[in-house]
Amino acid sequence: MNTIRNFCIIAHIDHGKSTLADRLLEFTQTLTDKEKHEQVLDSMDLEREKGITIKSHAIQMDYLYNGTTYTLNLIDTPGHVDFSYEVSRAIASCEGALLVVDASQGIQAQTISNLYLAIGHDLEIIPIVNKIDMDAAKVEDVKDQIVDLLGCRRDDIIAASAKTGVGVDAILEAIINRIPPPVGDPNAPLQALIFDSVFNSFRGIIAYFKVFNGTLRKGDMVKFFNTNREYDADEVGILRLKMVPKDSISAGDVGYIISGIKDSSEVKVGDTITHVDRPCDKGIAGFEDVKPMVFAGLYPVEADDYEDLRASLEKLKLNDASLTYEPESSLALGFGFRCGFLGLLHMEIVQERLYREFDMDVITTVPNVSYSVYTTKGEVIDIHNPSGLPAPTLIDRIEEPTIRAQIITNNESLGSVIKLCIDKRGVLKNQVFLTTNRIELTFIMPLSEIVFDFYDKLKSISRGYASLDYHIEGHQVANLVRLDILLNGEMVDALSTLIHRDYAYNFGRRMCEKLKELIPRQQFDIAIQAAIGAKIIARETVKALRKDVTAKCYGGDITRKRKLLEKQKKGKKRMRQIGSVEVPQQAFLAVLKMD
Amino acid sequence: MSGIYIHVPYCKRKCHYCDFFSVEDARGMNEFANLILEELRLRKDYLPTEPIETVYFGGGTPSLLTADRIATMLNGIAKTFSISPLPEITLEANPDDLNPGYIRSLLDIGFNRLSLGVQSFDDNDLQQLGRRHNAKQATNAVDMASQLGFNNISIDLIYGLPYSSTNVWESNLRKAFRLPIQHLSCYHIIYEEGTPLQRKVFMGRVTPVDEAVSVEQFDLLHDLASQNGFIHYEISNLGKEGYFSRHNTAYWKQIPYLGLGPSAHSYNKTSRAWNPRSVDAWINAIKKGSIEAENELLSEKDILNEYLLTSLRTIWGIDNGYIAGTFGIDQANRIERVANKYMQLEILEKCDSNYRIKPKKFIVSDGVIADFLTE
Ligand SMILES: Nc1nc2c(ncn2[C@@H]2O[C@H](COP(=O)(O)OP(=O)(O)O)[C@@H](O)[C@H]2O)c(=O)[nH]1
Ligand code: SF4
Numbered sequence: 001m002n003t004i005r006n007f008c009i010i011a012h013i014d015h016g017k018s019t020l021a022d023r024l025l026e027f028t029q030t031l032t033d034k035e036k037h038e039q040v041l042d043s044m045d046l047e048r049e050k051g052i053t054i055k056s057h058a059i060q061m062d063y064l065y066n067g068t069t070y071t072l073n074l075i076d077t078p079g080h081v082d083f084s085y086e087v088s089r090a091i092a093s094c095e096g097a098l099l100v101v102d103a104s105q106g107i108q109a110q111t112i113s114n115l116y117l118a119i120g121h122d123l124e125i126i127p128i129v130n131k132i133d134m135d136a137a138k139v140e141d142v143k144d145q146i147v148d149l150l151g152c153r154r155d156d157i158i159a160a161s162a163k164t165g166v167g168v169d170a171i172l173e174a175i176i177n178r179i180p181p182p183v184g185d186p187n188a189p190l191q192a193l194i195f196d197s198v199f200n201s202f203r204g205i206i207a208y209f210k211v212f213n214g215t216l217r218k219g220d221m222v223k224f225f226n227t228n229r230e231y232d233a234d235e236v237g238i239l240r241l242k243m244v245p246k247d248s249i250s251a252g253d254v255g256y257i258i259s260g261i262k263d264s265s266e267v268k269v270g271d272t273i274t275h276v277d278r279p280c281d282k283g284i285a286g287f288e289d290v291k292p293m294v295f296a297g298l299y300p301v302e303a304d305d306y307e308d309l310r311a312s313l314e315k316l317k318l319n320d321a322s323l324t325y326e327p328e329s330s331l332a333l334g335f336g337f338r339c340g341f342l343g344l345l346h347m348e349i350v351q352e353r354l355y356r357e358f359d360m361d362v363i364t365t366v367p368n369v370s371y372s373v374y375t376t377k378g379e380v381i382d383i384h385n386p387s388g389l390p391a392p393t394l395i396d397r398i399e400e401p402t403i404r405a406q407i408i409t410n411n412e413s414l415g416s417v418i419k420l421c422i423d424k425r426g427v428l429k430n431q432v433f434l435t436t437n438r439i440e441l442t443f444i445m446p447l448s449e450i451v452f453d454f455y456d457k458l459k460s461i462s463r464g465y466a467s468l469d470y471h472i473e474g475h476q477v478a479n480l481v482r483l484d485i486l487l488n489g490e491m492v493d494a495l496s497t498l499i500h501r502d503y504a505y506n507f508g509r510r511m512c513e514k515l516k517e518l519i520p521r522q523q524f525d526i527a528i529q530a531a532i533g534a535k536i537i538a539r540e541t542v543k544a545l546r547k548d549v550t551a552k553c554y555g556g557d558i559t560r561k562r563k564l565l566e567k568q569k570k571g572k573k574r575m576r577q578i579g580s581v582e583v584p585q586q587a588f589l590a591v592l593k594m595d
Numbered sequence: 596m597s598g599i600y601i602h603v604p605y606c607k608r609k610c611h612y613c614d615f616f617s618v619e620d621a622r623g624m625n626e627f628a629n630l631i632l633e634e635l636r637l638r639k640d641y642l643p644t645e646p647i648e649t650v651y652f653g654g655g656t657p658s659l660l661t662a663d664r665i666a667t668m669l670n671g672i673a674k675t676f677s678i679s680p681l682p683e684i685t686l687e688a689n690p691d692d693l694n695p696g697y698i699r700s701l702l703d704i705g706f707n708r709l710s711l712g713v714q715s716f717d718d719n720d721l722q723q724l725g726r727r728h729n730a731k732q733a734t735n736a737v738d739m740a741s742q743l744g745f746n747n748i749s750i751d752l753i754y755g756l757p758y759s760s761t762n763v764w765e766s767n768l769r770k771a772f773r774l775p776i777q778h779l780s781c782y783h784i785i786y787e788e789g790t791p792l793q794r795k796v797f798m799g800r801v802t803p804v805d806e807a808v809s810v811e812q813f814d815l816l817h818d819l820a821s822q823n824g825f826i827h828y829e830i831s832n833l834g835k836e837g838y839f840s841r842h843n844t845a846y847w848k849q850i851p852y853l854g855l856g857p858s859a860h861s862y863n864k865t866s867r868a869w870n871p872r873s874v875d876a877w878i879n880a881i882k883k884g885s886i887e888a889e890n891e892l893l894s895e896k897d898i899l900n901e902y903l904l905t906s907l908r909t910i911w912g913i914d915n916g917y918i919a920g921t922f923g924i925d926q927a928n929r930i931e932r933v934a935n936k937y938m939q940l941e942i943l944e945k946c947d948s949n950y951r952i953k954p955k956k957f958i959v960s961d962g963v964i965a966d967f968l969t970e
Contacts, residue, residue: 523940523959547809548959549830550785556600556846556860558901559867559891565904568965580936 001252002181006073006210007126008090010115011100012108012467016130019162020100020171021059021074027168028061028072030240057196058208058254060238065176072175073254075195075210077114082343084113084471085290089195089270091117092286093210093254096124096179098171099146103129103137103159107145109408109467112440115149124179125150126158128171133161145435182210184251189280190214190222192249192273197264199319205261208239209273210254212284216273217248222259225272225283231259264321292324292340293401293472294347294451295384297365297494298354299336301574301585305360306335312358313337316350323350328385332494332578333363333588338384340370344451363576363585365494369448372399372475386496389482392533398498400478401447403470404429410437413462417441420457424449425500444473448498483508483537485515486529490579494588505537511590512540518587521545526581596679597642598649598845599672601631602856603657604874611725612753614787616858616872617655623874627856628664632671633881634855639675641853643863646679647672648850649842651687653710658688662700669704683747683841685710690736691728698743708840709740710780713750716770717763720756725791734774741775747838749778754812756784757801764812765819772823777838781816782831783809813958827954829909847905866892896969899926903967907960912951913967926969933967 011017024030061072077090091097097118101107118125127146132139143157158174160167192209200206209216216222220233235258237245249255261267269290272283300309313325324340341347347367354360371383374396383389383398405426409417418428418441426445434440450470458466483504485495495515499507508530515528519542526542550564575582605624606617623630650672652665665686672678685708686701693711701709713733715721721729728736733750740748750771754764771779786793786803795801817827825833829847832840845852854861854870857877861868868890871877880886893901899922906913915934919927934950937943942956942963952960 523937523942523962545959545962547783547806547813548961549783549957550961556852556854556862557869558846558862558905559860559869562897562900562904565961565965566900566968566970568961569968569970572962572965573970 001184001186001250003068003070004073004181004252005070005096005175005179006075006094006182006252006254007096007098007123007175007179008075008077008094008118009098009100010077010111010118011098011130012102012105012111015100015102015105015108015111016162017076017100020098020128020130020160020168021076023162023165023168024072024074024172025059025061027165027172028063030059030061057198058239060240060254063172063176065173070176071253072172073210075254082341082346084469085288086196086269087114088117088286089193091121091123092284093193093195094118094121094123095182096126096175098175099125099127099150100130100162101128101142101146103131103139103142104134106138106142106438107149107408107434109406109440109469112149112408112434113406113469113471125152126171126174126178127152127156128158128160128167130160130162132159132166133164145438148435182252184211184213186213186215186251188213188251189278190216190220190273190275191280191284192216193284194224194267194269194271194273196269197267197319197321199264203235203258205258205264205267205318206243207257207259207261207267207273208254209257211249211251213251213280214275215248215250216255216257218245221276222257222273223276223279224267225274225280226268226287226289227266227271229266230276231261234258234260262318264318267321269321290322290342292322292342292370293447294341294343294367294369295338296341296347296367297328297330297333297336297385298325298339298351299330299333299363299365301361301363303334308358309337309354309360309362312354312360313339315358316353320350322346330365330387330494332492332576332583333365336363340384341367344455363588365588366497366590367451368498369401369446369451371478371480371498373397374399383498386482386498387493389498397477398480399475400480402444402473402476403447403450404473405441405443405445405450405468405470407441407443407458407466407468408434409439409441409462409466411439413465414439414441416461417458417466420454420461421445424454446476446478446500447472481532483511484531485511486527486531486536487519487578487581487583488527489529490581491531492578492583495590504532508532509538512538514590515587516540516542518590519581519583522582524580596646596648596845596850597644597676598651598842598850598852599647599676600651600653600842600852600854600859600861601657601668602854602859602870603627603652603654603660604857605654605659606656607659608725608727611723612784612787612790612792614790615655618874621659623878624660626878627660628667630878630881631668631855634886635671635675637881637884637886638853638855638861641861641863641868642676642851644851646677647682648679649683649685649845651685651842653687656689656692656712657686658692658697662697662704665701666704683708685749685840685842687712688736689728690733693736693739695739695743698740698745702744707745708747708749709745710749710751710778710840711736711740713737713771714753715756715759715763716767717759720753720759720763720767723756723758724753734770737774737776747778748776749780749834749840750774750776751780753784754781754816755804755809757796757803761808761811761815765815768816768819772819772825778832778834778840779820779825780832780840783813810958814955817955817957827910827957830957830960844909847909847911849902849905866890895922900968903930903969904964907952907964907967908957910946910951910954912946912949914949916948929969930967937963937966 009017058075063070075090077087129142158170191212194207194209196208198206218236223230237243238255270287274280317323322342325337328338329335373381375394376396421443426443430442432440479501480498481501483497483499485492512528525544528540529536530538575584604617684706686706687710689712716730718730786796820833827833851863857874858872859870915927944953
């Protein structure tokens, strides 16, 4: 155990985590030239394109240092707030963390919150200033920031370039000398923490774990502590570039287990693996059943594709346990699914994957958070869809989820960032100067307020400077109303939103204005109304189309005319019919496009 | 029953709004008639049915050709095909090309219909459009043609013009109806891609008229025309009873036509073809002994859509009984549903057993027709 080092890399997107990981693999000769391809850890295309790691993986390296061969387990962490629980489990599996900061960018909010998480788990932090080869590198400034933040010594900070390889040896040395080896008793009852899982179409679910105590052997009968289900350990092993089967994995080490599980929801990140025969007394602390926080309706663009959409979601769920879906129908959009996501990025990823991997074109309705409705009869109902809200007379109160948002920004934008957050019903909890021109703000705010356009706004008012991280905080009572949209008197269920009463008027008016832009003129006037209950609070009209003809059809060129009209028809086909009104699909996302 | 269209691709000067295929240099003009005869010989088997009911010389500017050369072509056609006893033979002409001698020759060689590219009786309009004639020449041309014996005269007019006004349009129409014409082709100005006028709009130097003005002028056209005994029988065509353009009507009624000359389109009920949009390419093709017209085989869907799109442009409308019989009951049911929607909106009306767009509503017909198309 003394020769094992478990560590992760904490870095803001683009600060060089993947590049550094590649370098480590190379320096430890884990990656032969033949196998070498860029950024091994980000294996999905989508991740690569978005520059983010969606699912964490782990990889083991051997490193000969001063005559001893050390086993280094690099546990990769997903790079986005939506997956913060998985990050926390990965961190809980490590004894050390490399804090990578881009020398030209400095510390960002996400780095900080993951750093706090790592410090909270007593991880040894090795600060690294990366990209020192760049002209724009401000190595000394960034070192100042790190010293301020960690209270470490300046000498402890390693200056490196993941690109050129400068400093990588020093990093490896620090991993061995500064990160403590894991502790644990290989002979105690088995306790292994699941920090991630992936789906493989041949082998089923592969769970990644770190053994805290005990030894897991091939063929053991194991039990997952929190789900209480039992399995055969068909195969256990370690992760190099490929999976390497082993007879056993002992305390302190990291490995994988294959046990014929087909359903990703049986393998919960944070769960503890133990033996059936000799179980541990308690699971490893910190288990949470992560629940989706953001919900939206997903509808096939072509109504006929409903069953295909179901099949695609089923397949997606195999390796994305945090995705939930249940059938739902909408008068406007037909049959579809109410899907639950960890957050907005997660929603975007699912949409993208549906499109790329399954060729499914979907309409996504305006996302909303999950509300707890307390009825006058004393029941609590979770509402995932505004149209499911009980009648106002039956509602005692509604509670909405809140978040703790950490925002790092600079002096110039401080005022407007605070104003934005307060406009979004945020309550300022803390304000800390990280350096003279870097301020960390902590707000408690409703999750629903960041679901729409918060992040984009934050970026634009701070000229791209501000960064955001958030965690679910709790619940608070909210004065919410349901705002409905009517087209020529017909309610469009897919456009209903739950919104704070004070914001409803302004929101309704902007919604009507935006819809007016998005709905094309038709052969009759279209009244767009926003209503709370029976009360109309805003109205716009799309005037009837009065001229719609290109008359020339000359010299018998019917083909051209036919093609033009067929194209027009195709456009109409993609629209949804609400009463007699044709509504383009992007109108269902009108809310997201309001400025 | 079939038609023949001959495209004469020459113009003295390109008008600012025009995207018809025509060139300003007269290359090939001397051999043009013979080349047409040659193309005729190459493609004489294209048409599935005879006799020839209509012959139409369009362009470009057919009136740039001498009467002799036109006669050569007409005679060639008469020798190649059987001609119906009462054919409609039309020449498109620019008002300033006409003189008494030319008109007499046209009558002599068999023309019985003239289509004059008047466009406006307002000199300012004409200048903006880049036409080479003036208002006076336009009225004279009509009078002269009528006096010398043409009793089937059509004129083209354009409305919705920028720099103009509804007053000018109204006076254009009133002038037109005082003239001895039997037919009117009127369309709203279209800013076609690549034309000088479209570029001006793009650069913001010309502002298209408001929709309200377009509608006002369209209404004026329809109303004044009916007051003067002109029937609005197709979106942009109006004529006195018995004087509807038989050639153009054939386009709306699935009657085959053979198009000769550069860029000309042909149709034989199962396919459509179009000649190269270049004088040189066309000449080369003929000299090589093969007109490599581009060809499109029509699927059942294409045929139905063409039926819908052409029929709904006219006052004859669509016959859902015919659709049921030819394309099946599902199509007929679908069309019935769309028709009901537009009946309710009072855009469509039933006339005998046919559905048609009310002529007053021709101005919103594109979206309506698109809705009827099948996928
Ligand atoms: N110049 C320079 N570029 C680097 C360095 N490390 C990473 N990069 C570049 O920075 C970008 C983001 O790096 P990546 O490893 O994908 O960041 P990640 O999002 O943290 O995984 C890529 O274009 C890398 O090539 C470095 O040390 N120097
Ligand atoms: S005369 Fe006719 S074909 Fe020639 S340029 Fe003018 S509008 Fe076009």
